[in-house]
Amino acid sequence: MRMGANVVAVAEHREGKIAGVTYELVAKGRELAAKTGGAVQVALLGKGVSGLAGEVASRGVEVLLAEHDALAAYTAGGYAQALAAMLRSPPKILLAGHTSQGFDLAPRLAAEWTAPIVANCVDLAMEDGTLIASRKILNDKMAVELAVTSERPYIATLRPGSVKPVGPAGAPGKVTPVSVLIDPAKNGRTFHGYERPEVQDIDIAAADVVVSAGRGIQKKENLPVIEGLAKALGGVVGASRPLTDMDWLPKTRQVGQSGKTVRPKLYIACGISGAMQHIAGMKDAGLIIAINTDPSAPIFEVAHYGVVANVLEFVPALVKELKSG
C-alpha cells in the first residue's frame, strides 16, 4: 500500500441531509493537508447522492463519490469495503466525525488497515510528519496531547463542534466518481430502517426557561425541588442523560447530543457536571447558570454564572428568595 499526501474526510449524511460535522472535517483537513503537501478530499458514499456531492463540492472541496446499492445506508462493513476500494493509494490522514457513525467506523478501519487511530480529538496538527492529537479526558477535566508517528495512514475522529466549519466557496470543487466493488456477503451487517421516538410529552426545545436536573439531585424523590424552581420561573424540567437512563424522567426530557438540543433564554443546570454530550445540547442558551458541588466541573466552562453548592440546599433557598421578592 503506497501512501499519498492527501487528507480524506468521510462525509456523514442521513436521509438526504449532510451532517454539519462534515464541513468541520473539511476545515481541519484543509489545515492538515497544507502540512502534508496534499489536498483535502471528501469521500461521499451512498446511493443516489450526486445532489449531495454537489452540495459538498460547493464548499470548494473535491468530492470522491462512490455510489452502490450496498451503500444506500451506512454500515461499518459497507463503508470499510468501499473506502478500501476507492483509496487504492491510501491517504496520509483519514478523518471522521466523533459521532455514532464516525466512532463506529474509524476504529474498525484502523484494525483492518493496521493503522494508528486517535479518537475523540478536539484538535489535530501535523509537525514534521508526526500527528499531534489533542483530546480531553476524565469528563473533560484534563487535556492530553499525544504524538503519533507512522508510515501508515493516520485515522482520527474529531469531536463535533471543535472547529469552525468551512462555508460556501466561490469556486466549487470537482466531483470525481469512483467505482467500488462491494461484496454484501462480507459485510455481516444489514440496515433495516430508522425509528423515531413518538413524542407524547412537552417539548423542552420550545421552552424559554429550562431547569435541568443531573445526578447531583441524588435520588428521584428530590425531583420536586427542581420542579419547584422550574415552576417559579415559568419553565420546564429537563435532565441529563443519567437521569433518563434511570427512568427518573422520560427520555423526551433529555438534553444533549443523544437527546434534545435546546436554546432557551435561560438554562439552569442543577447538579450536572457537563459531559460533552450534555454540553452539545445546551451551550447556545441565552443565559446559563450552573450549580455544582465540584468547582472543576466542566459545566462551569460554558455557564455564564456558577454556584459551587449542593443543589438540594441551594435550589430551595433560591426558590424562597424568588417568592419573597
Place this chain on the structure above:
Amino acid sequence: MPLDVVVCLKQVPNPDLQFQVAADGKDIRRDALNYKTNGADEYALEEAVRLKEKFGGKVTALTAGPKRAEQMLREAMAKGADAAVRLAFDDPAAVDDYQVANMIAAAIAKRPHDLVLTGVQSDDYGYSATGPLVAGFLKIPHASVVTRVEVSEKGLKVWRELEGGDQEVVSLARPALLTIQFGINQPRYAPLPAIMKASRQPIEEVKPTDLGQSTWDGFRGPYTLAVRKVSPPAAKGHAEMIPGNVADQAKAVAQLLREKGFVRG
C-alpha cells in the same frame, strides 16, 4: 441455543473526582485514585447475564489491567458472570487503544465467543474505539451504541442510537461484537451470598506468552505513540462564580434573575 458471551470490562478512576497532573506531566497522579467498573460496562455485563438467563450458555468477564482489576472481575462474577479472565497488563494509563484491543482480541480468539459485548465508551478516556477495534481484529461484524438486542436463530437484531434521539435497526451475523449504551437495562446489585462465593472463585490470568508474544509490546501497531503532555484544559471561558454561603448565593442569583427579567410579578 446457548450463547458464549464474552464481556469486556475496564476498571477506571472514578471520573467524579478531581485530578492532578503527575510530576512528569505525562499522566494524572494515580497514587490516591478510587477505581470503579466503567459505567457503560456495567450495562454490557447486565445485558450479557440477561442473555445467558434467557438462552443459556456462559458469560466470561474479561479485562486487561493491573492486579487491582481483580476486584472488578469478582464483582462481575457476583452479578452473574461464570468465569473471569485478566490479561496481566500492568500499564495503569494504557493510552494505546490499538494495542489493548489487539491483545483483547487475541485472548478472545482462543475461546468460544458467539457474542462479545463492551461498554460504548470508557468514563476515563471516552474514545469509544476499543469495541470496533476488537471486532476488526477478530474479523467479526459489530455495531456501536446499542440500546436493544434481539437474538435470532443465526444472528442478532439490534437498535443503535444515533444523534438527536433517533434509532437505527440493523441485523448482524454471529459471532458479533456490540458496544452497549447506557440505559439499555437496569443493572442488578450483587446479592451478598454471591459476593461471598465470588471471592473464592478463580480468575484466569493471561500473559503475553499465552498469546504467542514475549511481551505485550508485541501487540502494538506499526507506529510510535507517546503522551507529550497532560494538563488541566485551557478554559475556553469560565463562569462568573457567585461567592458566599448558600443564603448569599441564593440572594445574588435571585437578584440576577430579576435584573434579567426572568421573574414575573
